[in-house]
Amino acid sequence: MIEARAGTGKTTTLAMLAAREPGVVLGLCFSDGARIRFEDKLRDEAPGRKVTVLTVEGLARSLLNRLIQGSYFDKPSRLASAEQLRPHVVEAANAVWNKYEQRGYTDFDFDFEYRTPRIEQMLQLLSTLKATLASLSFDDEDFDDYGVEELAERFNVDREAIEICREFERRRQPQQGFYVWQSPADMVTDLVAILRRNPHALDALPQADLCLVDEWHDVNAAEFELLRLFRRDARLVVVGDRHQVINAERGADPQFSAEAFDLAWPRTERLPLSQSRRCGVSIAKLLKQVLPACRFESHADTYSELRRVQYAPDQGAAAVADRAAALAADGVKLSDVAVILREADQTVDIENLLLDRAVPYVCDGVESYLLRPEILMLRALLHIASGDYDTLKGDKESCERMVDSLLVYLSVSAASTDWETGHEIYGSGSWLEMARNDVVAQPSALDNLFTSVLCADKEGDSPTTLRWKQRFRQVVTLLKERAAEASAPELLALASQALDLPAATRTAFVSHSRADSALRTIRAFIAFAERGGLRSAAEFLQDLKQRQDRTRAEVNYLRERRQLVLTTVQAAKGREWAQVLLPCLEQGQFPRGGDMAEERRYFYVAASRAITGLTLFEPDEQHAARRSSLLN
Numbered sequence: 037m038i039e040a041r042a043g044t045g046k047t048t049t050l051a052m053l054a055a056r057e058p059g060v061v062l063g064l065c066f067s068d069g070a071r072i073r074f075e076d077k078l079r080d081e082a083p084g085r086k087v088t089v090l091t092v093e094g095l096a097r098s099l100l101n102r103l104i105q106g107s108y109f110d111k112p113s114r115l116a117s118a119e120q121l122r123p124h125v126v127e128a129a130n131a132v133w134n135k136y137e138q139r140g141y142t143d144f145d146f147d148f149e150y151r152t153p154r155i156e157q158m159l160q161l162l163s164t165l166k167a168t169l170a171s172l173s174f175d176d177e178d179f180d181d182y183g184v185e186e187l188a189e190r191f192n193v194d195r196e197a198i199e200i201c202r203e204f205e206r207r208r209q210p211q212q213g214f215y216v217w218q219s220p221a222d223m224v225t226d227l228v229a230i231l232r233r234n235p236h237a238l239d240a241l242p243q244a245d246l247c248l249v250d251e252w253h254d255v256n257a258a259e260f261e262l263l264r265l266f267r268r269d270a271r272l273v274v275v276g277d278r279h280q281v282i283n284a285e286r287g288a289d290p291q292f293s294a295e296a297f298d299l300a301w302p303r304t305e306r307l308p309l310s311q312s313r314r315c316g317v318s319i320a321k322l323l324k325q326v327l328p329a330c331r332f333e334s335h336a337d338t339y340s341e342l343r344r345v346q347y348a349p350d351q352g353a354a355a356v357a358d359r360a361a362a363l364a365a366d367g368v369k370l371s372d373v374a375v376i377l378r379e380a381d382q383t384v385d386i387e388n389l390l391l392d393r394a395v396p397y398v399c400d401g402v403e404s405y406l407l408r409p410e411i412l413m414l415r416a417l418l419h420i421a422s423g424d425y426d427t428l429k430g431d432k433e434s435c436e437r438m439v440d441s442l443l444v445y446l447s448v449s450a451a452s453t454d455w456e457t458g459h460e461i462y463g464s465g466s467w468l469e470m471a472r473n474d475v476v477a478q479p480s481a482l483d484n485l486f487t488s489v490l491c492a493d494k495e496g497d498s499p500t501t502l503r504w505k506q507r508f509r510q511v512v513t514l515l516k517e518r519a520a521e522a523s524a525p526e527l528l529a530l531a532s533q534a535l536d537l538p539a540a541t542r543t544a545f546v547s548h549s550r551a552d553s554a555l556r557t558i559r560a561f562i563a564f565a566e567r568g569g570l571r572s573a574a575e576f577l578q579d580l581k582q583r584q585d586r587t588r589a590e591v592n593y594l595r596e597r598r599q600l601v602l603t604t605v606q607a608a609k610g611r612e613w614a615q616v617l618l619p620c621l622e623q624g625q626f627p628r629g630g631d632m633a634e635e636r637r638y639f640y641v642a643a644s645r646a647i648t649g650l651t652l653f654e655p656d657e658q659h660a661a662r663r664s665s666l667l668n
Contacts, residue, residue: 038275038307041332042644043314046275047077050248053273055082059245063089066254074250092259096223099241106240109230112215121219122155128203144196153444157546161193162201163221167256167287172229174202175212192548224258231265244270252276256287264300279330279640314612314647316340323643326636326666341649346656353385355653356619357393360600363615372614374601376642378626381553383602384560391583397600401607406584410554411561412441417531420483421515422573427581428479435476444544446490511535524576525565605642616646621654621664639666
């Protein structure tokens with residue numbers, strides 16, 4: 037194990053090892069981006085050397101095909117897209133719903149038929165369960181309600197979500213070892229299960245002389261177990277940085293670089309690679325302060341400026357915009373500047389300040405707050421309440437996403453008769469496609485869609501769904517009555533209170549952390565509306581439209597060449613910029629969660645992206661108690 041640090045040349049080191057190996061070399065990594073970088077380094081360091089480079093998922097797919105050819109199991113259907121998996125998720129949800137219906141009802145929303153975000157969230161949860169090998173517990177005869185509760189608590193989701201996942205897996209694998217279908221998320225876990233049940237199947241698999249694994253810190257339990265089984269007599273060299281383990285959603289865990297590694301391979305030799313050619317001594321000292329166990333050294337030829345900026349309450353975004361403008365005035369290209377945030381919900385104020393000051397930016401790996409479902413739902417309510425749809429005319433993307441955002445927050449029956457036959461229809465396909473097309477062609481149809489379809493009581497609606505629809509109808513009626521005299525921020529505050537947005541948002545999103553992020557975005561959005569004064573809904577919607585148009589124009593015209601990068605720690609992983617700005621270093625923002633070891637790793641990843649300069653933003657002296665506990 038080569039224990040490397042950020043910017044120390046991890047991938048280059050593996051490529052140099054490949055150049056020296058006379059036997060068969062297999063290169064592995066955990067994402068397509070990492071695979072491409074690995075191949076590039078191999079061309080530089082080992083020109084002409086034939087090395088197969090695969091993601092671990094790609095390796096699993098190849099090995100499964102070998103086992104199918106060897107008749108170790110029957111070939112299942114290969115389903116790759118969410119659209120192909122959708123009906124299976126719906127069937128599993130309906131089966132669990134029927135069980136609960138016999139007992140009464142549940143507050144969990146089971147309507148997945150046309151709610152793409154819910155399908156995506158459930159598939160993400162399934163992927164997490166499989167990546168951690170937790171899904172294999174569904175095969176145990178002893179797995180019962182206690183096991184469901186245990187997994188729900190472990191992954192911070194509703195227990196009903198775990199039950200849907202279990203039902204999904206039972207339908208996918210009706211009997212042990214027989215798979216009806218496989219998706220990319222199934223490959224590694226299924227192969228592990230097959231090799232555990234039939235160790236002799238390893239004899240049918242190819243053997244490498246040298247196995248090189250890049251970005252080891254991204255490995256999850258399923259991939260770790262597969263490599264433990266697959267390696268056999270090959271020399272195994274892995275390179276990674278345990279302090280960069282932040283991919284918890286895919287099951288990454290520092291233990292796979294520590295005690296679990298030593299247990300799997302007792303004769304492991306650990307080699308340090310700690311001298312960074314990216315970060316200067318000031319950043320190196322900072323990282324060692326945050327992570328005392330981190331052996332991080334800067335190369336003698338590197339220099340980085342470390343700057344700490346203090347801000348008064350509600351002035352954090354202004355401080356970031358000021359710093360970005362100052363860097364641009366000093367001749368730094370904006371494309372060499374990245375604002376790295378702990379979570380996506382922190383972009384609201386920063387985006388608005390950058391727009392107000394005409395600083396071009398691009399959201400990279402994170403969606404602009406203007407297009408997030410929780411905000412589009414509120415924008416849709418303002419349109420419906422005010423009866424003003426001018427800003428939606430000709431805006432196909434916003435219209436379609438606005439329809440989808442309402443589906444995130446409302447349960448809808450799948451019946452095609454839900455879309456009134458007397459309503460003018462544009463296009464063809466499902467009723468949802470028709471609804472989108474109709475709103476695009478005539479934005480005022482949003483009102484009819486909301487009233488006649490989404491909020492209409494349907495046969496088969498659960499008591500919970502009926503209550504939700506009734507509440508939404510009452511809220512919209514109230515908003516329409518107040519729209520003529522109330523300002524946009526007053527209408528938003530009224531909608532938030534009357535709908536009980538925290539409860540609605542927790543119902544809309546399967547993941548508790550995603551629901552928390554959505555609520556933070558909503559609060560920041562309403563605060564932004566309040567700071568704009570007592571503008572009417574029409575005036576506020578016009579302002580949002582202008583902001584959205586400006587972000588689109590900048591992306592299309594500048595093509596990301598002269599734009600500041602707005603991203604998150606998760607999306608910034610594996611990348612670097614000359615100047616990095618880290619905002620929101622205060623309690624409850626960064627650190628965000630209760631696991632301080634993980635928060636320190638998040639900070640390490642963010643700070644180590646910087647080359648020539650790192651700027652930290654924290655509350656001023658008068659509010660020092662609010663400063664991040666990550667720094668002293």
